[in-house]
Amino acid sequence: MKTHVIFDSHENIGRLTFAAEVPNKPPTLDYDVLDELEGHLKNISSQQASFDAIIVQSQSSKYFVVGANLQALQQIDKDSILSWIRRGHEVFNRLEDLPLPVIAKITGYALGGGLELALACDFIVSSHNASFGQPETGLGFIPGWAGSYRLPRRIGEARAKELVFTGKTVSAEEAYRIGLTNFVGTDQELEHYLLSTLQAISKNSRLANSLVKPIIKNSLTSSLQTSCYEESVASSVCLASGDTQQRLKMFFEARTHK
Known part of the structure; x- marks a missing residue:
């Protein structure tokens, strides 16, 4: 049986990798x-306490993921x-709702359903x-996998309409300029940015990030009052946790020793 999506983890960081099954053809x-992807997402959710963040990526350096097999669509x-x-x-909704940070790492084409998959992640690098x-x-x-919903929330309504109406492909630099991605750089710079970002996330509270x-x-989409209520409930949960109390203790001890 073929494996289409590979999951592995290292130092509390999980990686979902789409297999490049055929050379020069996108997943x-x-x-x-x-x-297969949903199965991994269910496992991640059930073991969320084991991970600080998840990276979504492709084995192929040329392609991230595309949605449809266009030949199959004809039949x-x-x-x-x-x-x-x-x-x-x-x-995709299950991916978006994972209770921890999810980052899409893209080094090639992310078109159609592939871009929609990336948009279901918290941010794109x-x-x-790319x-x-x-x-x-x-x-x-x-766009059939909530691209018409998530894309305008990422880059604004007018820019989303431009991308969809024209069907044009934009470069990595243009994607960064319009706010579609959070970072663009060389392969080496990308790895350095990812490492430093993941280290920063890992230093912080998993509970706080999940809430x-x-x-x-x-x-x-909610009102200010609703957001304030949700913040107050989440804050009380955080403050009641042993992790938060330990972090506060360490913070004040560090200040005392300065």
Whole structure:
């Protein structure tokens, strides 16, 4: 049985890696891949206390992931494609809702469903060789895995419309300029940025990060009053935890010894 998505971890950092099964061909998100990805996501959720963050990446340096196998789309019926799209929604939503930071690392093309997968992560980092786009309208359909929802929340409504209406592909530098990605650099610089970012995340409270993540997400659609309430509940949970009390103790002890 083929392995489409590989999960491994090192020093409390998990990595979800899409296998490059065929040279020079991008990984696609068919049912088998989606099912395998969901299985890993369920395991990560059940073991969330073991991880500080998750990296989503591809074995291929040329491609991240693409959504559809375009040849297969020519032979699929309406009911089947509707079922497949809904399956993608379920899995991408599960990825977005992981209770810990998730970073998409992209070194090649992230187009269509691949970009939508990256948008379900908390933020995206890339090398100079990366390219991004939602080319679906050029093929007669639309972004189907919540790209029309997540993309404007990442880069704004007008820029999202421009990318979707034109179907154009943008460079890594342009993606960074418009706020689609958080970092762009050489392969070496990308690894250094990832390492320093993961070290910073790992120093902080897993509980706090898990509680604040949905509050930030919900703030885009909820009222100020709702966000304040969610913050107050989460803050009380944090303050009651042994980890927070230990961190406060260490903070004041460090100040005393200065």
